[in-house]
Amino acid sequence: MAVAALWGGCSEPPAQDIVARIGEQKIWASSFEEQGQRLLAGAFHHVETVDDEVRRQLLDIVMSKELLLQEARHRGLEAPDQSELAQFEAQLLRRELFTTSVHQPVTVTDAGIDSLGRAEDWDQEIRFRHIMLSSTTAARKVVGQLRQGTDFSILAANRSTHRPTARRGGDMGWVPVPEMLPGAMAALEGLAPGQIHMEPVATPFGVHVFQLTGRRRVEPAAHRLTLQTLYEIRQHQAQVERFLDSLSVAEDLRCGSVGTDPVCVWGHGQMTTADLDSYLRYELRSSPTNAQRESQRLEAARRMLATSQARRLGLDRSPGVQDKVEQRRTEFLGARIEAEETRDAAVTEAQIQTYYDDHPEEYGARPSALIREILVSHADTARVVRMRLDEGEDAEALAIRYNERISTRERRGHIRIVLRDNAKLGLVAPLALDGQVGEIHGPVEVPGGYAVFIIEDRQPLPRRSLASARLSIATILRVRERNRIMNALIDSLTSAAADRLIIYEDVLATTLTRVVPPEETSRRSVWED
Numbered sequence: 001m002a003v004a005a006l007w008g009g010c011s012e013p014p015a016q017d018i019v020a021r022i023g024e025q026k027i028w029a030s031s032f033e034e035q036g037q038r039l040l041a042g043a044f045h046h047v048e049t050v051d052d053e054v055r056r057q058l059l060d061i062v063m064s065k066e067l068l069l070q071e072a073r074h075r076g077l078e079a080p081d082q083s084e085l086a087q088f089e090a091q092l093l094r095r096e097l098f099t100t101s102v103h104q105p106v107t108v109t110d111a112g113i114d115s116l117g118r119a120e121d122w123d124q125e126i127r128f129r130h131i132m133l134s135s136t137t138a139a140r141k142v143v144g145q146l147r148q149g150t151d152f153s154i155l156a157a158n159r160s161t162h163r164p165t166a167r168r169g170g171d172m173g174w175v176p177v178p179e180m181l182p183g184a185m186a187a188l189e190g191l192a193p194g195q196i197h198m199e200p201v202a203t204p205f206g207v208h209v210f211q212l213t214g215r216r217r218v219e220p221a222a223h224r225l226t227l228q229t230l231y232e233i234r235q236h237q238a239q240v241e242r243f244l245d246s247l248s249v250a251e252d253l254r255c256g257s258v259g260t261d262p263v264c265v266w267g268h269g270q271m272t273t274a275d276l277d278s279y280l281r282y283e284l285r286s287s288p289t290n291a292q293r294e295s296q297r298l299e300a301a302r303r304m305l306a307t308s309q310a311r312r313l314g315l316d317r318s319p320g321v322q323d324k325v326e327q328r329r330t331e332f333l334g335a336r337i338e339a340e341e342t343r344d345a346a347v348t349e350a351q352i353q354t355y356y357d358d359h360p361e362e363y364g365a366r367p368s369a370l371i372r373e374i375l376v377s378h379a380d381t382a383r384v385v386r387m388r389l390d391e392g393e394d395a396e397a398l399a400i401r402y403n404e405r406i407s408t409r410e411r412r413g414h415i416r417i418v419l420r421d422n423a424k425l426g427l428v429a430p431l432a433l434d435g436q437v438g439e440i441h442g443p444v445e446v447p448g449g450y451a452v453f454i455i456e457d458r459q460p461l462p463r464r465s466l467a468s469a470r471l472s473i474a475t476i477l478r479v480r481e482r483n484r485i486m487n488a489l490i491d492s493l494t495s496a497a498a499d500r501l502i503i504y505e506d507v508l509a510t511t512l513t514r515v516v517p518p519e520e521t522s523r524r525s526v527w528e529d
Contacts, residue, residue: 117220
């Protein structure tokens with residue numbers, strides 16, 4: 001991208017608290033700091049120290065975004081549906097109200113965590129394998145191969161579109177029951193360990209074939225950090241419910257049947273059918289049914305009442321709320337211009353075929369290796385582990401004692417390796433794929449420490465068919481084409497605006513002097529690996 005090269009210095013003296021200008025539009029240091037920290041927590045998460053080069057890269061991204069927004073406005077692209085923006089603002093206002101005026105400190109106790117954990121099944125865990133595919137037809141073909149005796153882990157490695165678990169033979173590890181998808185839970189419920197659910201199961205992520213490998217009970221304390229957060233959330237939810245009950249009584253909130261207008265009234269306002277539909281469309285992301293209107297009208301009115309209370313307290317004038325609303329507006333405009341610019345982006349069958357042919361390491365016939373790896377933090381410990389393996393000690397026992405790789409601890413160090421290029425395993429992957437069964441390797445320096453491993457099994461994987469790979473390849477190529485189009489647009493806009501671009505290097509150098517660790521606000525789904 002030509003952005004960095006074109007945004008050079010300028011003779012105009014730096015303005016206080018401004019890192020850059022695009023014409024009359026200022027990029028404030030505070031805004032750049034906020035956006036920069038978000039980037040450092042996301043795409044730039046690997047950066048440990050922010051130097052001048054990193055600041056310029058981050059500024060290039062922020063400036064590119066501003067150029068795209070200016071172009072969107074120039075083209076007359078509209079802001080989002082005003083009702084959607086209003087619902088977003090209302091949600092922010094309620095959150096601000098609850099945080100500042102309703103939530104009280106929560107004392108977390110061991111008894112409370114234990115009770116919550118057992119009530120919500122955090123003391124039960126399921127272990128299973130799965131093969132995820134793009135269609136029911138593809139899944140039924142896999143079921144046919146399983147009935148003929150094909151090994152589940154080989155099919156997972158070769159056919160599953162969920163690549164993180166495909167490399168582990170489809171193993172999802174131990175998953176707490178509350179984190180299970182309903183479809184997966186229903187499929188696994190009646191199975192004994194080792195049994196395969198031979199009917200494909202559709203979930204929001206794809207179509208799956210499941211195999212149960214284990215069930216176990218654990219103490220809720222095993223999920224203490226999660227349950228501590230969950231306990232605080234449940235207590236805050238109860239506080240909000242009591243507040244809404246009190247507010248509804250104080251305002252004499254009354255609701256009629258759906259079909260009457262207004263649907264609900266209270267001392268200082270009302271909720272019409274249009275208001276109710278706007279709220280439900282935003283919450284459900286689809287048009288509401290009459291049954292949904294009927295069942296959720298009271299809750300919608302209570303939320304609207306809380307929004308009105310927040311406005312009466314002046315929370316709509318809070319800079320935090322206003323900034324987030326404006327940010328949502330600009331995000332929408334950015335998405336609009338990208339959609340308009342890339343609407344003709346297409347991928348041909350010839351391109352898919354070429355990509356397939358050019359990547360035999362991923363789609364062609366290839367070896368796979370099952371290793372037992374022991375990852376430790378210190379080189380001295382790794383050398384001790386290697387010495388003990390050489391002396392004939394049991395690798396599984398050593399993995400139980402020493403292995404620090406969280407993702408393989410439950411499998412006692414087992415990893416099925418298919419791809420040579422693996423950022424987490426580094427040199428371990430090619431050494432394993434090129435080695436022979438029984439060989440011991442290491443210590444090998446890898447991300448996170450030093451690895452010692454033994455090769456326990458090798459199996460050839462058959463060539464993956466173009467039909468099974470077409471969807472993932474097309475997705476890769478479409479993303480590449482959209483990126484190419486957008487980069488070309490940014491280069492063009494930057495070149496056209498070169499004489500209006502100013503960077504204040506002295507101010508820029510004072511920003512992002514400390515990388516703020518991202519705050520963990522929620523647990524990722526086990527499927528979003």
